[in-house]
Amino acid sequence: MTILEFILWSLLKVAVVTVVMLLGIAYTVLLERKLVGRIQNRWGPNRVGPFGLLQPLVDGAKSFLKEDLVPQGVYKPLYLLAPILSLGCALISISVVPFGEPKIGPKGLDLFSISNVNIGLLVILGVTSMGVYGIALAGWSSNNKYSLLGALRASAQLVSYELALGLSLVGVVMRAGSLNLRVIVEQQSKLGIASWNIFGGFQFVAFFIYLIAAFAETNRSPFDLVEAESELAGGYNIEYSSMKFAMFFMAEYGNMINVGCVATLLFLGGWTSPFGDLISPPQNILAHALFPIMWFVLKVFCFLCLYVWVRGTLPRFRYDQLMNFGWKWLLPIAILNIVATSLWLAYR
C-alpha cells in the first residue's frame, strides 16, 4: 500500500467515524432525555418528528442560530480555546478504538479502527487527562466566581479519580500482557461471555472501580459537582452561550461514549459475540463484517443506558465525601485488585 493510499483511507475512516460519533452524541442526548423522562414518569421530548427523533437536529440548529455572546470581563484567548480543547479531546480518543473484526478489508487494511497502536490504552488515558484543561480554562477565563469554583472542583476531582481509574485497568492489562486494545479484546474472545474480563477474568471489582471513576471523570451524576445546578448554577460553562455551550455539552456526551467504548473493550469483550465460538461466524463476508460492529454498538448502548439510569437514580455526592471516597476507598481497593490479580496469575 502506497503512502497516498494510506492517507486517503485514513481520511475516509476519520470522516466516517467522526460523523458517526457526532450523530451518536446527538442521539445520546435524546436517549438521556427520553430515559430520564420515563424514570421521572413523564414523556420527554416527543413533539419534533416521530417519537421526538428529530429533536437533536432541531437543538443543533437552535444553538447554531443563537447569538454568540462574549462577555466583557473574560480573558478572550483562553475563553475561546476552552470549548475547542474540550470537544477536541473528546473526539480524539475514538481514533484508537477498534470496533470490528481486524482482518476484513482490501489489501490487509484495518477497516474497523482508525489506527492500531501498541499503546492504545495509554493514548486514551492521556487524551482523557488532557480533557480537563477545557473545563479548567473555561472556568478560569470566564472571570466568574461560580465558573471558577466549578473549574477548581473539576481539576481536583479529575486528578483524584484518574489514579483509581488507571490502577483499575492494570489487572486487565496484566491478564492480556499488552496495552494494545485489539490484543486485549482478542484475549477475551474464546468462550464468549465466560471469558470476558468482567466474568471469566474475575475483574468485576476492577470493573466497578472503573465504572465509578469513569462517572467521576466525565463529571456525570452522582459526581456532577463541577456543574452542580443547585450550587453553582451550571459551573464552568455559565458564561458560555450558543454553539460554544453546545460544544461543552457535546464534549460531555462524547466522553460518555468514549468511556462506554473503553469499558466494552476492556471488560465486555469488545466486538466479539457473547456466545464465543458456540455459534460459528457467518460465511457471508458482509455479515461477518457487520455482526461484530453490531455487538460493539449494542454493548456501548447498554453502557450508556446504565449512565442514564444512574443519573436518574442517585443523588449528588458532597465534595468531602467525593474526596474521601476516591482516596480512602477506590484507590486502596484498586491496588488490592492488582495484588490479587498478580497472585492469581503467578500461582494459577
Next chain:
Amino acid sequence: MHLIVFILFAVFCLAGAVNLLLQTHPINSALSLIVVMTSLAVLYLLLGAEFLAAAQVIVYSGAIMVLFTFVVMLLNAGREERTLGSKAAKRIGFPAVVVILGVLSTLVLHVEGLGNAGPDNPITTTEDLSRVLFHELLLPFEVTSVLILIAILGAVALARKGHGDHEPDNKSAQEGTVAK
C-alpha cells in the same frame, strides 16, 4: 517524514519554552509549559520510546500541570511585575548561560557516549522497558519508590502541621495533590 515531524515539534517545544519565560501572566506560562511537555512526548515517540511518551502526557501534561493550573487558579495569581534588571546582567548573563550549557552538554555527550538515538530508532516496547525496570534495575527502582514514599509522608506531615487535626476533609484532599 520523521525529520519533518521532529523539526516541527522541536520548534513547538522551543517556542513554548521561550514563551514560558516571556509571558507575564502565570496561567499563560503554565500553558506554555504544557505545550513544551506535550511536544517532548512527541519527540520521545519519534525516538521509539512509546511508553515514555504516553507516561509523559499522562503524568506531566495531564496530572502535574493540572495541579499547576489548579494552584494558579486557587491563588488567582495576578500579573508578574517586570523588574528592570541591570544591563550588565543582560549583556553578560545570557551569553554566559548559553556557553556554559553548550560546554556541559557537549562534555556529557562525549564522556558518556550518548547521543546515538535518532528519529529512526526501533520501537522500545513496554515489555522491554518493564523487563529492564523490574529485572535488571529492580533495586534502584525499589529504592526510588521508597524515596518517593518518604517524600509523600514528609509532605503530608508538613501539610498537617499548619491545619491542626480538626479538618479531616481538607487533609485528604491535600494527600491527593501530594501523592500525584
